[in-house]
Amino acid sequence: MVPLTIGFKTDIGRRRDTNQDSYAVLRRSELNDKLDALVVVADGMGGMRGGEIASGIVAQSLPEAVCDFLAERNGREDAIDTARLLRDLLSRANRSVWERQAEQSELRGMGTTCVAAIVQGDLLTVGNVGDSRAYMLREGLLRQITEDHSEVWEEVKAGRMTREQARRSRYRNVITRAIGLQPDVKADVQTLPLEAGDTVLICSDGLTTEVEDAEIARILATVPDAQEACDRLVEAALENGGSDNITVVVLRYGPFTPLMLPEEEDEETTDPNQDWRDVTRSPVGDRNLSIITTTPRREAAPRRSRSLFWVGLGFLLLAALAEAAGGYFLLKRLNAHPLPPKPSTPVVLQKPTDQPLVYGKPVMLLAKPFRDDYLLLDAGGNAIVVALSGAKLRVSPKGEVTQIPGSVVGGANGPGPPRVYMALDPSGNLYQTNPITRSIEKYKPDGTRIAANIGKRWLRSPAALQVDTLGNIYVLDDHRLKEIPASSPSH
Secondary structure, eight states, X not given: OOOEEEEEEEEOOSSOXXXXXXXXXXXXXGTTXXXXXXXXXXXXXXXXXXXXXXXXHHHHHHHHHHHHHHHHTTTOOSOOOHHHHHHHHXXXXXXXXXXXXXXXXXXXXXXXXXXXXXXXXXXXXXXXXSSOEEEEEETTEXXXXXXXXXXXXXXXXXXXXXXXXXXXXXTTTOBSOOBTSSSSOOOEEEEEEOOTTEEEEEEOHHHHTTSOHHHHHHHHHHOXXXXXXXXXXXXXXHHTTOOSOEEEEEEEESOOOOOXXXXXXXXXXXXXXXXXXXXXXXXXXXXXXEEEEOOOOOSOHHHHHHHHHHHHHXXXXXXXXXXXXXXXXXXXXXXXXXXXXXXXXOOOOOOOOOOXXXXXXXXXXXXXXXXXXXXXXXXXXXXXXXXXXXXXXXXOTTOOEEEEEEEOOSOSSSSSSOXXXXXXXXXXXXXXXXXXXXXXXXXXXXXXXXXXXXXXXXXXXXXXXXXXXXXXXXXXXXXXXXXXXXXXXXX
């Protein structure tokens, strides 16, 4: 049996009040000697303690489910389908988080990313949801073996952004898939062969946001002990800012021989073969992967210095052009698919006024704060807004507030379940998406609901919508524009 050593570490970082990362590490003795290791890293998100609870549910439920599964197999010798098992585990964890927030309204909006790995013999099975990552280091080459479920990663795959631009983008935390945001979730699961000497890194984005892949590769390739490698990775993230919680798990499969890389290159060396380190980024297969290569250099040091200057200058010019092009295409994409609103602090104003609307001045001043992502105006000039509690309110031009029956669910700010969208038709009827039932509801101007399941069973994630003068509904659903005729059932 090839030996497997594991190191792990988590840190709150320098800017967070709580650690919303959770992790679990189980070795062979804890897995009925049927599997060699189970590793789980979950990065929670959500207001208050929601993210911490969501990631904790995942980090606890996956090991428990694996142990139950193995206990039921006691005595069986047939092979375990680890890919199917891991996919099922992530699906169960998703339901557990989804059901918990349904039971506790104060947790509504919580979710978590997750990357989990199972080692069985010489096979590594990895599953991920969100932007926590898994890497593999083999013979000095580091490659990312998971794909982020995020807006910027889509831009990287489309060739409109570089990996470095994505790492620095202010939209890097906008993820497109996570545990607990929907009743069901699709996890990416893959099985890879392991070779003696391989190193596997499982981590939250608190590491990859702060530390470049080349530096991660250098640490993993030069530090012999798995636990020490974890310590060094966390230290590097903290030294670079530590803007988020950091969690890392390092697995070493078989004997590991560290590379003896020099701390810095000596331009005065007379032996060109002594200066053999070169860090590059190059495509492998269909992904852009960070690679550290160890190819001997055959030319003299002074000539290399001059050539590196011109190569570096060329790369700087190309990077500037790529930055501009990537930003342009990202803006086009984000205009087509708007991002969730950023958190903002409600401005609490003092008292109502009946002053007319003047550009740059408020129509009304209200002491009651509202959610900042919902606003409609009806034919009478009344504003329809949503209180922080989720209650729908109608506000007259004079500041008179009346409550409309019904409420709005979903996260107002930051990560959470899909936000609710609203629209008015010419008659003043209110249309509202329901992310739970994946349908559209219709209300009379007085708040009476007259339809509850418009588009149900064929809408997946209804978002922005508009209603024309005939009552036809146009809705953006799963990045597609769909039309629901006014004569359709439940309309």
